[in-house]
Amino acid sequence: MTEQVWEIEPSGPLRGDVTVRGAKNAVSKHMVAAMLGDAPSTIRNAPDVGEVGITAAMLEHLGMEVERSGDQLQISPGPVADPNVPKAFTGLNRIPILMLGPLLHRAGEAFVPLVGGDPIGRRPIDFHVDALRAFGAEVEIAADGIHARASRLRGTRVDLPYPSVGATETVLLAAVLAEGKTVIRGAATEPEIIELALFLQRMGAGISFSPDRRIVVEGVERLGGAETTLAGDRIEAFSYLVAGLVTRGEVRVHGCPQDRLVTAITTLARMGAQFEITDDWIMASAPEGLRPAAVQTDTHPGFATDWQTPLMVLFTQADGMSVLHETVYENRLAYVPALQSMGAEIEVYDTCLGGPACRYHDTSALHSAVVRGVSKLRGGDVTMPDIRAGFSAVLAAAVAEGPSTLRGVHHIERGYHHPVEQFQNLGLTLRSRSR
Numbered sequence: 001m002t003e004q005v006w007e008i009e010p011s012g013p014l015r016g017d018v019t020v021r022g023a024k025n026a027v028s029k030h031m032v033a034a035m036l037g038d039a040p041s042t043i044r045n046a047p048d049v050g051e052v053g054i055t056a057a058m059l060e061h062l063g064m065e066v067e068r069s070g071d072q073l074q075i076s077p078g079p080v081a082d083p084n085v086p087k088a089f090t091g092l093n094r095i096p097i098l099m100l101g102p103l104l105h106r107a108g109e110a111f112v113p114l115v116g117g118d119p120i121g122r123r124p125i126d127f128h129v130d131a132l133r134a135f136g137a138e139v140e141i142a143a144d145g146i147h148a149r150a151s152r153l154r155g156t157r158v159d160l161p162y163p164s165v166g167a168t169e170t171v172l173l174a175a176v177l178a179e180g181k182t183v184i185r186g187a188a189t190e191p192e193i194i195e196l197a198l199f200l201q202r203m204g205a206g207i208s209f210s211p212d213r214r215i216v217v218e219g220v221e222r223l224g225g226a227e228t229t230l231a232g233d234r235i236e237a238f239s240y241l242v243a244g245l246v247t248r249g250e251v252r253v254h255g256c257p258q259d260r261l262v263t264a265i266t267t268l269a270r271m272g273a274q275f276e277i278t279d280d281w282i283m284a285s286a287p288e289g290l291r292p293a294a295v296q297t298d299t300h301p302g303f304a305t306d307w308q309t310p311l312m313v314l315f316t317q318a319d320g321m322s323v324l325h326e327t328v329y330e331n332r333l334a335y336v337p338a339l340q341s342m343g344a345e346i347e348v349y350d351t352c353l354g355g356p357a358c359r360y361h362d363t364s365a366l367h368s369a370v371v372r373g374v375s376k377l378r379g380g381d382v383t384m385p386d387i388r389a390g391f392s393a394v395l396a397a398a399v400a401e402g403p404s405t406l407r408g409v410h411h412i413e414r415g416y417h418h419p420v421e422q423f424q425n426l427g428l429t430l431r432s433r434s435r
């Protein structure tokens with residue numbers, strides 16, 4: 001069987017411009033929201049990534065029309081042809097669970113296969129299921145997926161035990177057409193949640209945000225179509241800024257609003273990065289080198305867990321001991337052995353270092369890391385375990401001495417827009433080969 005691999009050679013400082021498009025998850029979730037309308041919706045600035053194709057194929061199976069033209073997607077919500085997402089989509093991404101609410105509204109019944117996403121720790125769906133039951137749905141968890149049925153969803157009160165991004169979205173997508181009022185307490189407030197809520201508001205939904213993670217939704221009878229242009233992906237934007245910093249170059253990132261990166265920018269600035277920020281782009285450089293830092297990942301507006309992997313590689317190139325405490329996923333340091341095999345001096349611990357105790361305090365999950373910099377990295381033969389760890393392997397290969405071979409590149413292709421071209425434009429010697 002042939003395998004796609006990336007061969008990377010050390011290439012000096014990465015410099016130049018990168019434009020980021022909408023985030024892979026944002027585009028999929030807007031596509032799911034569009035299912036709720038009774039008229040077509042348009043989503044612009046969509047990236048050209050595997051995730052969109054997976055979600056489009058699911059929607060088409062359900063009876064929606066999806067038309068792509070350049071960076072624009074038009075979703076025309078026809079009658080539901082089949083309320084079952086086929087099992088062929090098992091594990092391909094996390095989007096099917098979000099389809100339950102819209103399918104219940106449109107068809108009164110639904111089946112979605114087991115959701116996947118990156119293997120970064122336990123990713124249960126109990127909050128989603130409990131919330132749908134609170135709306136009055138009958139939900140049965142089978143070995144191969146979830147069956148749900150409801151003649152009408154009724155507004156309810158949902159208290160999320162942790163501000164889960166996906167569960168907040170499940171509740172929003174169920175609440176907008178439910179009968180009466182829904183109140184979510186403990187809601188996630190990530191920029192992607194706000195972006196989705198604004199889109200739903202354009203479709204006609206009654207959503208208001210209150211302080212203290214409380215969202216109130218007044219159900220409406222019908223939703224129309226809407227148009228939107230997605231903001232550039234903050235994870236991708238951060239990753240390319242770090243690509244410049246870690247190689248002692250400077251990358252100018254266009255398309256991601258500054259307010260989505262505020263904590264990231266402050267964190268990098270604390271490490272000695274200097275920024276130029278305009279309305280159109282953000283550029284980072286570190287002419288005087290980088291200092292170590294202690295960083296804890298968190299829900300928004302904290303330091304996002306998806307920013308953690310490039311930061312880890314940056315820590316290996318900062319002068320001194322850095323600490324990373326991952327509090328969102330218990331197994332998100334599983335990629336560290338690959339970096340260690342390339343010479344990174346990283347030790348992982350099951351204790352909470354560099355911040356207050358988190359949910360994994362009393363477990364044996366290795367979720368804290370101490371990183372010694374500056375480490376001399378050497379080229380390696382590494383398999384990417386997930387999307388963000390994949391990007392960090394590219395960064396490690398870019399600063400390593402000697403060539404590297406990276407496998408599992410499909411992970412990156414699920415969510416980064418044309419990564420080979422972007423890296424090559426920045427000056428990285430990267431060849432993508434089938435072997």
Ligand SMILES: CC(=O)N[C@H]1[C@@H](OP(=O)(O)OP(=O)(O)OC[C@H]2O[C@@H](n3ccc(=O)[nH]c3=O)[C@H](O)[C@@H]2O)O[C@H](CO)[C@@H](O)[C@@H]1O
Nearest residue numbers: 025094122123124125126127128162164165166167328329
């Ligand atoms: C498709 C998508 O949007 N992915 C993003 C989304 O993932 P996703 O929406 O899956 O992440 P959540 O915010 O739901 O997960 C946060 C935490 O809540 C826990 N939890 C979640 C749901 C549940 O029913 N029960 C439960 O215990 C999870 O195990 C995790 O520890 O937000 C994460 C946190 O910003 C990002 O890393 C992912 O890139």
Ligand SMILES: C=C(OP(=O)(O)O)C(=O)O
Nearest residue numbers: 094116117118306387388
């Ligand atoms: C964890 C991620 O994605 P997913 O939730 O789709 O696995 C991610 O984008 O970093």
